[in-house]
Amino acid sequence: MKKLLLTFAALAAASSAASAQVELGLKLSPSINYFRTDAPSEFNFKNESGRIGLGGGLVVDYFFGENAAFSTGLWLTGKSGEFSYSDPNLLGTTIKKQMGIQYLELPVTVKLFTNEVAPDIRLYFQVGGTIAAPIGARIDGEKRYIDPGTLNETTALKHVFFFDANALVSIGAEYQLGKSTKTFAGISYHRGLINLDSYFGDERKGEFGEDVSIKNNVFALDLGLKF
Template sequence: MYRSKGAEISYNYTRSNGDGSTENISGKDDLTIQYIEIPLTLKLFTNEVAPGTVAYFQVGGSLNTKVAAQVNDKKVIDSEKVIKRFNIFEADVLLGGGAEFQMGQSTKLFAGLTYHRGLTDIDDFYEKRLGDKNISIKNNSVSLDFGVKF
């Protein structure tokens, strides 16, 4: 699957320097990252809940690799490609559910809702810039799933 993820990050941070002085750092960034995702899930179906309709539950994970990135609508900042600042791989846990509707002899429509919870840190830039190893950025998302099986 191809998925675009993004966020707006605002920070106002006071960093202590080694000489006893402090430095205030503030800013705001708009992140946009595109991924190719490979879901590894188990999909469990119920018996018919209505004529021609079954419910399903989905659980598993997703392994993702970045294909493009932008920060503040720019692909290059200070002569460096923005895509290099994000980690190559990302992993999610995936939970979902929905319904499948029989439309004909071999045609089914499905609709569902899926939650993706990020497990890995996608960016080390803010840890380095602000000098704090406790900063972690993880992608979380909710998606609406629609499709046709034939």
């Protein structure tokens, strides 16, 4: 009896593995990026302008139902923006600072698909989040930065917190090109949840205190191919 139960369990596991479907793909994501800033009003922190970014990488969709998949992958993502503030060491002089950051990003999301809305076309809705680690940074186009308020030189990466997390929502469409080849296009919004500042509240804590917050915001166009 025990052997029979083990046999049935093995068959069930094999059946489950056979029914599971994994789709691999690559995507490219041009984006518009900007920072959300928050600080005491005396420092006049303001978002100045958005920047164009580019990201992309591996997409992995692991289906656990006909219309539902756990979606992950590994992305290299560029995020950037420009903000200004009043420096108390320079009698309130306004300083503008452009930052560009490269992240290695891991998505943890669920992707839900409709049935075909037209021949070989399905819509998808994706929700979840990403975790990311900065691997490079530039300030005003340079890897090192001399602060006009202190004249101290630091690396640009020292201004960025070592970890980031984002909420992610997206909508798009997927088109069946062949038996196992699909193309997709969608729009996604990535809302930064972690204060990326590791400079004003650390290196210049004496002048700015601990209340400066800078967070990422990204709107991306996702274009990809799955195999």
